[in-house]
Amino acid sequence: MNFEETAMWQRLSNGDANYYTKAAEPERTAFRVWLKGLLQERAITVEFEKADGSVRAMICTLNEEKGAKYAVNENKENAITSKKKPNDDVCAVWDCTQNAWRSFRWDRLKRIEFAIG
Numbered sequence: 001m002n003f004e005e006t007a008m009w010q011r012l013s014n015g016d017a018n019y020y021t022k023a024a025e026p027e028r029t030a031f032r033v034w035l036k037g038l039l040q041e042r043a044i045t046v047e048f049e050k051a052d053g054s055v056r057a058m059i060c061t062l063n064e065e066k067g068a069k070y071a072v073n074e075n076k077e078n079a080i081t082s083k084k085k086p087n088d089d090v091c092a093v094w095d096c097t098q099n100a101w102r103s104f105r106w107d108r109l110k111r112i113e114f115a116i117g
Contacts, residue, residue, distance in 0.1 A: 021107050032106060036091070042066065043096050044114035048104040055110065058102060060093035068094035 020028060038044060039062040047057045062068050088106075095102040 020109055028106070032088070032091070035112065036062065038114065039063070039093060042114060044112055046093075046104060046109060047111040047113075049108040049110060058093075058104070059096040060102065061096060062093060066094075067096050067099065069099075 020031065023031065039060065041063060043059055043061040043063070043066050045057055045059050047055060050056050064070065090103045090105055092101055092103045094100075
């Protein structure tokens, strides 16, 4: 990890749940890129506040070898193409426990946990 990534990880590890909302947009972008890169390497635990106010811890990944299953539409004749713009406020991840795609809002992220190595 470089200095900026280490600083982000330390702030989140110290329980500063408002880190993302207090950060400037360039720092938010760097954080999203860093965390998505981490998710592509391994499964991590993210803790976030759900829309109903409850807090959830989820073991998740974006790594296919760790379980992330990308759907392939075999029926291309009937496929509906989505013109929906990706939402940068939300991170879609593979939930390793439920074996399904889930998402969380970046601004509701409370904590991340992962093993180094």
